[in-house]
Amino acid sequence: MAQKYSSKINKIRTFALSLIFVGFFVMYIGVFFRESVIVMTIFMLLGLLFMVASTVVYFWIGMLSTKAVQVICPSCQKPTKILGRVDMCMHCREPLTLDRSLEGREFDENYNRKKAKS
Ligand SMILES: [Zn+2]
Known part of the structure; x- marks a missing residue:
């Protein structure tokens, strides 16, 4: 019946995990711009931002879990x-x-x- 739905906590966890991969991917793109330190730094910071966002989401899951x-x-x-x-x-x-x-x-x-x- 409702197969497309998964538990909300699992869904958020998947989202946090995908943020980490996006962060890694953005940092990886930055490596291709080694000639320009500024562009590379921007990509690295952007990637780091995704990682931080993921950490925040993981923290949020922890908060939600206590409320569940x-x-x-x-x-x-x-x-x-x-x-x-x-x-x-x-x-x-x-x-x-x-x-x-x-x-x-x-x-x-x-x-x-x-x-x-x-
Ligand atoms: Zn059951």
Whole structure:
């Protein structure tokens, strides 16, 4: 059903990891501009900026993890974390909710946005 969704924490973690790779890539491009110290420095700093951003995101995940509610997944019996109103089991991708009025409904990440508006 909702295969395209993955747990939010996992999603952010993937994002942080990709930032590191982007940082490395930008620094690598800088090597091609060895003749110009200024251009190379700009690329190096830009790459470093991505690395710093990644560190910030990792720190943010840590903060989110402490806020997330730990539950035992009813489907696979493993402990998982719920972030926001609806989220997914990290292990079996079972949609989980803390809101009883949403129970049994089809998984939709928009429920989180509606809560933010009201
Ligand atoms: Zn599960």
